[in-house]
Every structure is written in C-alpha cells, then in structure tokens.
Amino acid sequence: MxxxxxxxxxxxxxxxxxxxxxxxxxxxxxxxxxxxxxxxxxxxxxxxxxxxxPRAEYEALLHGVRRYRLLVLGPPLLLAGVLVPLTIFSGVQFAFLLFMLVMAHALLVVPMARRRATARARERMPSWNLRPE
Ligand SMILES: [Zn+2]
Known part of the structure; x- marks a missing residue:
C-alpha cells in the first residue's frame, strides 16, 4: 500500500x-x-x-442508515396517519394521544436506536484504500 x-x-x-x-x-x-x-x-x-x-460496500453502509431512519421516522408518521384523521372526525382527544405517543417514542425508542446504530457503526467502521489519480 x-x-x-x-x-x-x-x-x-x-x-x-x-x-x-x-x-x-x-x-x-x-x-x-x-x-x-x-x-x-x-x-x-x-x-x-x-x-x-465498490458500490456494494457503500450500499451495505447505507442499509444500516436506512434502518435507523425507518425506526426513527416510521412510527411517528404511522401514528399521525391513523390519529390525525381520528382527530378530525372523532375529537381532539386523539390529538392528545398522538402527542403522548410521539413523545414516548422520541424519549424511549429514538435514544435506544441511536445508541445501537452508533455502537454498530463503531464495530464495523468501514474504511477503504484509495489511489490518487
Ligand atoms: Zn493533499
């Protein structure tokens, strides 16, 4: 090298x-x-x-990133998709429920997902050798 x-x-x-x-x-x-x-x-x-x-190696890296993003953004979007229509048609208590659930997710799930993603990244920190042109 x-x-x-x-x-x-x-x-x-x-x-x-x-x-x-x-x-x-x-x-x-x-x-x-x-x-x-x-x-x-x-x-x-x-x-x-x-x-x-190699693209495959970079894609493998992206896979972990996407999984983390899905875990962070997926549940709040899903909850909003269900509870916002309920709020509109059934009452404001569902907006309160949405707020509580999204807060719980942000306080409990997101830090855990972040810790796990960071630990995994440290374990398998990829690096490549490049040649100058
Ligand atoms: Zn230089």
Missing part, C-alpha cells in the same frame, strides 16, 4: 443522510465527499475518486 494510499472513512455523525466519506490526503488535508464524487486536494492537487469504493 505504501504512503500513496489513503483511507476513505465513513462518518456516522450525520446518520439521517447518506453518510459522506472522509478522504484524508497524503498531505494530511481531509474533506467530506459524497459517494461517487471526486475531490481535488486544494493543498497538493492530488485527485481522489470515491467511485473506487
């Missing part, structure tokens, strides 16, 4: 979006780059291409 290979590392601080890849250049400069895009280092002029990362 030698010192001409550098590591692209996935970042997990923005789990809600497709995680950008952090490329560290030979010269030490680092940049977050979306998958599939090229980055030309401003300090030394080397070009790094994240498309060198």
């Amino acid at each position: 030698g010192n001409r290979c550098r590591t692209a590392r996935a970042r997990y601080d923005r789990l809600v979006h497709a995680p950008p890849l952090t490329i560290t250049c030979d010269c030490g400069a680092a940049e977050s780059v979306p998958y599939g895009e090229r980055w030309r280092c401003g300090a030394c002029g080397k070009t790094w291409d994240t498309a060198q990362i």
Whole structure:
C-alpha cells in the first residue's frame, strides 16, 4: 500500500443522510465527499475518486442508515396517519394521544436506536484504500 494510499472513512455523525466519506490526503488535508464524487486536494492537487469504493460496500453502509431512519421516522408518521384523521372526525382527544405517543417514542425508542446504530457503526467502521489519480 505504501504512503500513496489513503483511507476513505465513513462518518456516522450525520446518520439521517447518506453518510459522506472522509478522504484524508497524503498531505494530511481531509474533506467530506459524497459517494461517487471526486475531490481535488486544494493543498497538493492530488485527485481522489470515491467511485473506487465498490458500490456494494457503500450500499451495505447505507442499509444500516436506512434502518435507523425507518425506526426513527416510521412510527411517528404511522401514528399521525391513523390519529390525525381520528382527530378530525372523532375529537381532539386523539390529538392528545398522538402527542403522548410521539413523545414516548422520541424519549424511549429514538435514544435506544441511536445508541445501537452508533455502537454498530463503531464495530464495523468501514474504511477503504484509495489511489490518487
Ligand atoms: Zn493533499
């Protein structure tokens, strides 16, 4: 590998979006780059291409992100889909119920899902070696 290979590392601080890849250049400069895009280092002029990362490996990474997003956004949307029509047609007590359930989800389920996703990400933090062009 030698010192001409550098590591692209996935970042997990923005789990809600497709995680950008952090490329560290030979010269030490680092940049977050979306998958599939090229980055030309401003300090030394080397070009790094994240498309060198196999798509299947990046997709595997996205799978974990999507599962987390589904767990965080799915239940509140589902509850709203059921309880908002009930509020309109049957009464305001269902709006209160919706509020309580969404709060419970946000306080109980979301922190757990976040902890689990972060732990899993740390365990299997993927990194790839890129070649400059
Ligand atoms: Zn550089």
